[in-house]
Amino acid sequence: MGDRVKGKVALVTGGADGIGAATARLLAAEGATVAVTDIDGGRAEALAGELGGLGIAHDAGSETDWQRAVAQVRERYGRLDVLVNNAGIGKGVGDIEHQTLDDYHEVMRVCCDSVFIGSKLAIELMRETGGAIVNVSSIHGIRAAAHEAAYSAAKGAVRLLTKSVALHCARQGYPIRANSIHPGYIMTTQMKAWMERSGNYADMHAALVQLHPIGFLGAPDDIANGILFLASDESRFMTGSELVMDGGFTL
Protein backbone atom coordinates (compact mmCIF):
# COMPACT_ATOMS: atom_id res chain seq x y z
CA MET A 1 0.00 0.00 0.00
CA GLY A 2 1.26 3.43 -0.93
CA ASP A 3 -0.14 6.93 -1.05
CA ARG A 4 0.61 8.16 -4.55
CA VAL A 5 -3.04 9.05 -5.17
CA LYS A 6 -4.15 9.23 -1.55
CA GLY A 7 -7.45 11.00 -0.98
CA LYS A 8 -8.36 11.16 -4.66
CA VAL A 9 -11.64 9.88 -6.08
CA ALA A 10 -11.20 8.02 -9.37
CA LEU A 11 -13.58 6.62 -11.95
CA VAL A 12 -12.34 3.84 -14.24
CA THR A 13 -14.47 2.78 -17.21
CA GLY A 14 -14.32 -0.81 -18.47
CA GLY A 15 -12.92 -1.48 -15.02
CA ALA A 16 -14.10 -5.04 -14.47
CA ASP A 17 -11.35 -6.77 -16.44
CA GLY A 18 -7.98 -6.35 -18.15
CA ILE A 19 -6.15 -3.03 -17.99
CA GLY A 20 -9.12 -1.33 -16.30
CA ALA A 21 -9.26 -3.84 -13.45
CA ALA A 22 -5.48 -3.69 -12.93
CA THR A 23 -5.77 0.12 -12.85
CA ALA A 24 -8.65 0.12 -10.37
CA ARG A 25 -6.69 -2.21 -8.08
CA LEU A 26 -3.51 -0.15 -8.30
CA LEU A 27 -5.24 3.20 -7.76
CA ALA A 28 -6.99 1.75 -4.71
CA ALA A 29 -3.72 0.28 -3.41
CA GLU A 30 -2.18 3.75 -3.73
CA GLY A 31 -4.87 5.39 -1.65
CA ALA A 32 -7.64 6.38 -4.09
CA THR A 33 -11.32 5.71 -3.68
CA VAL A 34 -12.35 4.03 -6.91
CA ALA A 35 -15.62 3.90 -8.81
CA VAL A 36 -15.38 0.87 -11.07
CA THR A 37 -17.74 1.15 -14.01
CA ASP A 38 -18.34 -1.48 -16.67
CA ILE A 39 -21.01 -2.67 -19.07
CA ASP A 40 -20.88 -5.81 -16.92
CA GLY A 41 -22.32 -4.24 -13.78
CA GLY A 42 -22.11 -7.43 -11.71
CA ARG A 43 -18.37 -7.74 -12.17
CA ALA A 44 -17.86 -4.01 -11.62
CA GLU A 45 -19.70 -4.27 -8.32
CA ALA A 46 -17.74 -7.36 -7.30
CA LEU A 47 -14.39 -5.64 -7.84
CA ALA A 48 -15.57 -2.38 -6.28
CA GLY A 49 -16.75 -4.35 -3.25
CA GLU A 50 -13.27 -5.84 -2.90
CA LEU A 51 -11.68 -2.39 -3.16
CA GLY A 52 -14.14 -0.57 -0.90
CA GLY A 53 -15.36 1.55 -3.81
CA LEU A 54 -18.47 1.98 -5.90
CA GLY A 55 -19.48 -0.41 -8.71
CA ILE A 56 -21.63 0.97 -11.51
CA ALA A 57 -23.22 -0.68 -14.55
CA HIS A 58 -22.25 1.69 -17.33
CA ASP A 59 -22.08 1.46 -21.09
CA ALA A 60 -19.27 3.94 -21.72
CA GLY A 61 -20.69 4.86 -25.13
CA SER A 62 -24.04 5.96 -23.72
CA GLU A 63 -24.61 9.57 -22.66
CA THR A 64 -27.47 8.69 -20.31
CA ASP A 65 -25.37 6.00 -18.63
CA TRP A 66 -22.59 8.55 -18.19
CA GLN A 67 -24.96 11.07 -16.63
CA ARG A 68 -26.17 8.42 -14.19
CA ALA A 69 -22.66 7.22 -13.36
CA VAL A 70 -21.26 10.70 -12.73
CA ALA A 71 -24.33 11.60 -10.65
CA GLN A 72 -23.74 8.50 -8.49
CA VAL A 73 -20.10 9.50 -7.92
CA ARG A 74 -21.08 13.09 -7.14
CA GLU A 75 -23.76 11.93 -4.71
CA ARG A 76 -21.52 9.40 -2.93
CA TYR A 77 -18.22 11.31 -2.83
CA GLY A 78 -19.02 14.89 -3.83
CA ARG A 79 -16.01 15.11 -6.14
CA LEU A 80 -14.03 13.49 -8.92
CA ASP A 81 -10.26 13.84 -9.19
CA VAL A 82 -9.28 11.19 -11.72
CA LEU A 83 -11.10 9.91 -14.79
CA VAL A 84 -9.62 6.92 -16.60
CA ASN A 85 -11.36 6.50 -19.95
CA ASN A 86 -10.29 2.90 -20.43
CA ALA A 87 -13.30 1.15 -22.02
CA GLY A 88 -12.65 0.19 -25.61
CA ILE A 89 -13.44 -2.57 -28.05
CA GLY A 90 -12.17 -3.93 -31.33
CA LYS A 91 -14.50 -5.75 -33.68
CA GLY A 92 -12.19 -8.51 -34.80
CA VAL A 93 -10.33 -8.23 -38.04
CA GLY A 94 -11.79 -5.54 -40.24
CA ASP A 95 -9.94 -3.81 -43.04
CA ILE A 96 -11.56 -0.95 -44.94
CA GLU A 97 -12.95 -3.32 -47.59
CA HIS A 98 -14.52 -5.75 -45.14
CA GLN A 99 -15.48 -3.83 -42.01
CA THR A 100 -19.14 -2.87 -41.90
CA LEU A 101 -20.33 0.65 -41.21
CA ASP A 102 -22.26 -0.71 -38.21
CA ASP A 103 -19.07 -2.15 -36.72
CA TYR A 104 -17.25 1.10 -37.41
CA HIS A 105 -19.94 3.09 -35.59
CA GLU A 106 -19.92 0.71 -32.62
CA VAL A 107 -16.13 0.88 -32.27
CA MET A 108 -16.21 4.67 -32.51
CA ARG A 109 -19.02 4.80 -29.96
CA VAL A 110 -17.30 2.69 -27.32
CA CYS A 111 -13.70 3.84 -27.90
CA CYS A 112 -14.20 7.50 -28.76
CA ASP A 113 -17.70 8.84 -27.99
CA SER A 114 -17.00 7.52 -24.48
CA VAL A 115 -13.98 9.80 -24.11
CA PHE A 116 -15.89 12.80 -25.49
CA ILE A 117 -18.88 12.37 -23.16
CA GLY A 118 -16.82 11.36 -20.13
CA SER A 119 -14.43 14.29 -20.46
CA LYS A 120 -17.28 16.76 -20.88
CA LEU A 121 -19.00 15.57 -17.69
CA ALA A 122 -15.79 15.17 -15.70
CA ILE A 123 -14.72 18.75 -16.45
CA GLU A 124 -17.96 19.97 -14.84
CA LEU A 125 -16.94 18.24 -11.63
CA MET A 126 -13.21 18.98 -11.82
CA ARG A 127 -13.29 22.60 -12.97
CA GLU A 128 -12.96 24.08 -9.48
CA THR A 129 -11.12 21.36 -7.59
CA GLY A 130 -8.82 20.09 -10.35
CA GLY A 131 -8.25 16.68 -11.82
CA ALA A 132 -6.51 14.34 -14.21
CA ILE A 133 -8.08 12.68 -17.23
CA VAL A 134 -6.25 9.65 -18.60
CA ASN A 135 -7.41 8.28 -21.94
CA VAL A 136 -6.42 4.77 -22.98
CA SER A 137 -5.64 4.94 -26.69
CA SER A 138 -3.33 2.37 -28.32
CA ILE A 139 -0.25 2.04 -30.44
CA HIS A 140 -2.85 1.89 -33.20
CA GLY A 141 -3.67 5.50 -32.34
CA ILE A 142 -0.15 6.29 -33.54
CA ARG A 143 0.54 3.64 -36.14
CA ALA A 144 -2.43 2.32 -38.14
CA ALA A 145 -3.33 -1.36 -38.44
CA ALA A 146 -4.57 -2.31 -41.92
CA HIS A 147 -6.74 -5.06 -40.43
CA GLU A 148 -8.39 -2.75 -37.89
CA ALA A 149 -9.72 0.26 -39.77
CA ALA A 150 -12.31 1.38 -37.25
CA TYR A 151 -10.09 0.74 -34.25
CA SER A 152 -7.23 2.74 -35.78
CA ALA A 153 -9.61 5.60 -36.56
CA ALA A 154 -11.07 5.58 -33.06
CA LYS A 155 -7.76 5.37 -31.24
CA GLY A 156 -6.24 8.09 -33.43
CA ALA A 157 -9.22 10.27 -32.61
CA VAL A 158 -8.75 9.64 -28.89
CA ARG A 159 -5.15 10.84 -29.21
CA LEU A 160 -6.08 14.25 -30.65
CA LEU A 161 -9.26 14.62 -28.63
CA THR A 162 -7.06 14.31 -25.54
CA LYS A 163 -4.87 17.16 -26.76
CA SER A 164 -7.89 19.32 -27.55
CA VAL A 165 -9.27 18.77 -24.04
CA ALA A 166 -5.85 19.45 -22.49
CA LEU A 167 -5.46 22.70 -24.43
CA HIS A 168 -8.98 23.88 -23.64
CA CYS A 169 -8.59 23.24 -19.91
CA ALA A 170 -5.20 24.96 -19.82
CA ARG A 171 -6.51 28.00 -21.71
CA GLN A 172 -9.52 28.27 -19.43
CA GLY A 173 -7.23 28.13 -16.41
CA TYR A 174 -8.85 24.95 -15.14
CA PRO A 175 -6.48 22.87 -13.00
CA ILE A 176 -7.25 19.82 -15.14
CA ARG A 177 -4.71 17.78 -17.10
CA ALA A 178 -5.53 15.32 -19.89
CA ASN A 179 -3.06 12.78 -21.28
CA SER A 180 -3.29 9.69 -23.43
CA ILE A 181 -1.58 6.35 -22.98
CA HIS A 182 -0.65 4.05 -25.85
CA PRO A 183 -0.21 0.40 -24.95
CA GLY A 184 1.36 -2.21 -27.17
CA TYR A 185 -0.19 -5.70 -27.12
CA ILE A 186 -1.16 -6.59 -23.58
CA MET A 187 -2.00 -10.07 -22.33
CA THR A 188 -5.57 -9.53 -21.16
CA THR A 189 -8.35 -12.12 -20.99
CA GLN A 190 -9.75 -10.89 -24.30
CA MET A 191 -6.36 -11.00 -25.96
CA LYS A 192 -5.77 -14.57 -24.78
CA ALA A 193 -9.25 -15.59 -26.01
CA TRP A 194 -8.54 -13.97 -29.40
CA MET A 195 -5.29 -15.91 -29.71
CA GLU A 196 -7.01 -19.12 -28.72
CA ARG A 197 -9.70 -18.56 -31.36
CA SER A 198 -7.00 -18.28 -34.01
CA GLY A 199 -6.48 -22.04 -33.63
CA ASN A 200 -2.75 -21.68 -33.09
CA TYR A 201 -2.05 -19.90 -29.86
CA ALA A 202 1.71 -20.53 -29.87
CA ASP A 203 2.29 -19.21 -33.40
CA MET A 204 0.04 -16.21 -32.84
CA HIS A 205 1.80 -15.41 -29.58
CA ALA A 206 5.22 -15.70 -31.23
CA ALA A 207 4.13 -13.46 -34.12
CA LEU A 208 2.90 -10.78 -31.72
CA VAL A 209 6.06 -10.97 -29.64
CA GLN A 210 8.05 -10.39 -32.85
CA LEU A 211 6.34 -7.00 -33.19
CA HIS A 212 7.74 -5.90 -29.82
CA PRO A 213 11.52 -5.43 -29.88
CA ILE A 214 11.66 -5.84 -26.12
CA GLY A 215 10.86 -9.53 -26.66
CA PHE A 216 7.66 -10.04 -24.68
CA LEU A 217 4.06 -8.85 -24.51
CA GLY A 218 2.90 -6.48 -21.79
CA ALA A 219 0.81 -7.29 -18.73
CA PRO A 220 -2.16 -5.21 -17.52
CA ASP A 221 -0.07 -4.01 -14.57
CA ASP A 222 2.51 -2.50 -16.94
CA ILE A 223 -0.14 -0.13 -18.28
CA ALA A 224 -1.76 0.41 -14.89
CA ASN A 225 1.61 1.72 -13.68
CA GLY A 226 1.61 4.32 -16.45
CA ILE A 227 -1.97 5.32 -15.74
CA LEU A 228 -1.16 5.69 -12.04
CA PHE A 229 1.67 8.06 -12.92
CA LEU A 230 -0.58 10.16 -15.18
CA ALA A 231 -3.31 10.18 -12.53
CA SER A 232 -0.97 11.25 -9.74
CA ASP A 233 0.54 14.65 -9.05
CA GLU A 234 3.92 13.21 -10.07
CA SER A 235 2.94 14.08 -13.66
CA ARG A 236 1.74 17.58 -12.78
CA PHE A 237 3.79 19.18 -15.61
CA MET A 238 2.31 16.86 -18.26
CA THR A 239 -0.80 17.69 -20.23
CA GLY A 240 -1.72 16.71 -23.77
CA SER A 241 1.14 14.20 -23.69
CA GLU A 242 1.28 10.68 -25.10
CA LEU A 243 2.71 8.01 -22.86
CA VAL A 244 3.79 5.18 -25.15
CA MET A 245 4.19 1.85 -23.35
CA ASP A 246 4.76 -0.62 -26.14
CA GLY A 247 8.00 -2.57 -25.74
CA GLY A 248 9.38 -0.67 -28.71
CA PHE A 249 6.54 -1.54 -31.16
CA THR A 250 6.40 1.94 -32.66
CA LEU A 251 10.17 2.49 -32.95
Ligand SMILES: NC(=O)c1ccc[n+]([C@@H]2O[C@H](COP(=O)([O-])OP(=O)(O)OC[C@H]3O[C@@H](n4cnc5c(N)ncnc54)[C@H](O)[C@@H]3O)[C@@H](O)[C@H]2O)c1
Ligand atom coordinates in the same frame (compact mmCIF):
# COMPACT_ATOMS: atom_id res chain seq x y z
N1 LIG B 1 -5.15 -5.48 -24.59
C1 LIG B 1 -4.40 -4.82 -25.46
O1 LIG B 1 -3.48 -5.41 -26.10
C2 LIG B 1 -4.60 -3.36 -25.70
C3 LIG B 1 -3.64 -2.65 -26.44
C4 LIG B 1 -3.81 -1.30 -26.65
C5 LIG B 1 -4.92 -0.65 -26.15
N2 LIG B 1 -5.83 -1.36 -25.44
C6 LIG B 1 -6.97 -0.61 -24.93
O2 LIG B 1 -7.01 -0.73 -23.53
C7 LIG B 1 -8.36 -0.65 -23.07
C8 LIG B 1 -8.66 -1.85 -22.21
O3 LIG B 1 -8.41 -3.00 -22.99
P1 LIG B 1 -8.37 -4.46 -22.35
O4 LIG B 1 -7.60 -5.30 -23.32
O5 LIG B 1 -7.97 -4.40 -20.93
O6 LIG B 1 -9.90 -4.83 -22.48
P2 LIG B 1 -10.70 -6.13 -22.00
O7 LIG B 1 -11.45 -6.50 -23.21
O8 LIG B 1 -9.79 -7.11 -21.36
O9 LIG B 1 -11.64 -5.53 -20.87
C9 LIG B 1 -12.44 -4.46 -21.19
C10 LIG B 1 -13.56 -4.28 -20.19
O10 LIG B 1 -14.39 -3.34 -20.83
C11 LIG B 1 -15.73 -3.75 -20.67
N3 LIG B 1 -16.54 -3.18 -21.75
C12 LIG B 1 -16.74 -3.64 -23.00
N4 LIG B 1 -17.59 -2.83 -23.66
C13 LIG B 1 -17.90 -1.81 -22.80
C14 LIG B 1 -18.73 -0.67 -22.88
N5 LIG B 1 -19.44 -0.39 -23.98
N6 LIG B 1 -18.81 0.14 -21.81
C15 LIG B 1 -18.14 -0.13 -20.68
N7 LIG B 1 -17.35 -1.21 -20.52
C16 LIG B 1 -17.24 -2.03 -21.58
C17 LIG B 1 -15.70 -5.25 -20.67
O11 LIG B 1 -16.85 -5.79 -20.01
C18 LIG B 1 -14.39 -5.52 -19.92
O12 LIG B 1 -14.61 -5.64 -18.52
C19 LIG B 1 -9.22 -0.56 -24.33
O13 LIG B 1 -9.52 0.79 -24.61
C20 LIG B 1 -8.32 -1.13 -25.40
O14 LIG B 1 -8.66 -0.67 -26.68
C21 LIG B 1 -5.70 -2.68 -25.19
